[in-house]
Amino acid sequence: MTTDTKPDLRPANPRFSSGPCAKRPGWTPEALSDAALGRSHRAKIGKSKLGQAIDLTREVLGVPGDYRIGIVPASDTGAVEMAMWSMLGARGVDMVAWESFGEGWVTDVVKQLKLDDARKITAPYGQLPDLASIDFDRDVVFTWNGTTSGVRVPNADFIPADRAGLTICDATSAAFAQKLDFAKLDVVTFSWQKVLGGEGGHGVLILSPRAVERLESYTPAWPLPKIFRMTKGGKLIEGIFKGETINTPSMLCVEDYLDALAWAQKTGGLDALVARADANAKVIFDYCDANPWLSNLAEKPETRSNTSVCLTITDPAVTSLAPDAQAAFAKAMVSRLDKEGVALDIGAYRDAPAGLRIWCGATVETSDLEALMPWLGWAFAQEKSALAQAA
Template sequence: MVKTTPAARPATKPVAVPANPRFSSGPCAKPPTWTPDALADAPLGRSHRAAIGKEKLRAAIEGTREILGIPADYRIGIVPASDTGAFEMAMWSLLGERPVQMVAWESFGAGWVTDVVKQLKIDASTHVAGYGRIVDMAALDYDQDVCFTWNGTTSGVRVPSGDVIPADREGLTLCDATSAAFAQDLPWDKLDVTTFSWQKVMGGEAAHGMLVLSPRAVERLESYTPAWPLPKIFRMTKGGKLIEGIFEGATINTPSMLCVEDYLFALNWAREVGGLEGLRARADANARAIWDFCDSRDWIANLAEDPATRSNTSVCLKFTDDRITDGAAFAKAVAKRLEAEGVALDVGAYRDAPAGLRIWCGATVETADIEALLPWIDWAYEAEISNA
């Protein structure tokens, strides 16, 4: 593809605008057919312990299993505090039985490292790669527990596959998959603990997390007691046995039935677009439009250095024009200009990440809206580079 230069592009302001300018990486855009009427059947003012509440929660769990193809013998629980709560719950409950390999290539993975090393003080080795790169997953010791992020929401870098994770591992794999679930292939036989939230690919509401446990993870929970006290909100066993109710809809704390109803709508929408295959295809088409845009220009590039590791959901971009002397200020000005025109909301890079743009490409985003946005990035870049 031929790359364009600044002089080859007109500075004319585009006319077409995205129908939905919401490209935030969380909370993400609602499914395109969503309206407030989707929540009309929510059992508001009712106990989540009532029959209707249990039915809704069970439907959310089994709908998740159906769409993601999670094995029947894996437990799925709805837990508090979004993906963060789910992953913290897993670390505090499961780690410490053996040494841990902590893996990080973006800010959230780095946060898990801090929790294990400084808070839990577990015997851990740390493997870190900079933004845009990924750790060599094949070099890890899977006879120890391994904690990693499948898709770096703040770096736009993902694990290309789970092939290097051995089937005969002795340790558990704990995977933060919050911006990968429902958009990327997750090899369930290689994942013992998987966490994600509704607010990413499904465009659900925030504050609820999903925790998926393999039989091996359940065995660990029932055979190992951590050396530290566990707050009630983290406890998944009683008398050395798994509290099965948590994974049947009897949540640890009170869930929002409004949010549950919203998630049930999103699951039904996923069925309408072809299930996981359809969701993945939508995200791939969105990301491909941006990748092609960057490949044809010499002033912007994907933050992911290896195309095999490019995320198809949180696509992170960097400006590469040598004339830019203050990258952070330039990127912020471009994002601000796009927001002022009402064509892209919340597309600045994450605060801890390198300066640039981050455009959410999950399944709830329409490819036509991505395509309408791209000429505006051209325009905003040209407008700002003249001031650089």
């Protein structure tokens, strides 16, 4: 429904950014009062907090006991780059991409690592590639949830248990909101700035025993910078996965992550986090079903993200415009909602089709999304009226 009248109800929290994402409900700076500020991360208190963060990550996500978990530099990007630069090149690799971040990993492998035996398996925004065409005798790099397209793999059934290659999965907007099948994943990466609403700059790298075996048996042909090195003398540097980080972490950010993990546990653990994200996304899905001017960018319901929900404006008055004008229309809507203080940072990613992107992860309250939906209709009506007047 669209209306020229401003809705009465406003979201209590208008923060719908796709990263860094909204803080957990009830968060205040006092939650960080126990942070180990002014202390070395190598002191007993620093190691203890980093180790606790690793242990709680394992507990909440259900990571198998024989998988290593490390806190690494440079957010999810750093974690993915560490894995690719350290492990790829031992065999051919299939690079699977259907949005901008996946395409970024393709660029790194083809143009930076210059691997000759790299295949690209891609699909346009809104679609998944042909997953059956992936060769799992090769290494495989893919995103679980396309943050900039709102398209995710529905499950890991497409990955064989008896694969010969490694699976490297960028799960940054999936971890803590979607069930990851760790038995099918050899490397999993994410940043706690996404679903748990932590602060930026830190990545998490999870390695299966098969990934560790690759690290200890294979030496890449290229030099590795210090922050990528996970082995010494042909053996895994175990300290990295016990809280002895490669470089200095922010203990304030670590404390914030600990707070978010504690909240996740109190909320009911992973099942509850997934349920919260599902309920949030359903609010938008239902609104799209009832309002034909707006559609989910993901073409198939089973591939729709429950975190980074991407939307396109499908009203003929907008779709008949040139691409630049369509983008301007969407940006005008975003700007109008921002000025009203009801939705912050909901523009589509710069490389994605014009539209909206609304974060629905577990730290967002369903009531805030319910309050936001009428505002979308209002902003659309305002911009459509302005478009008609300009014609």
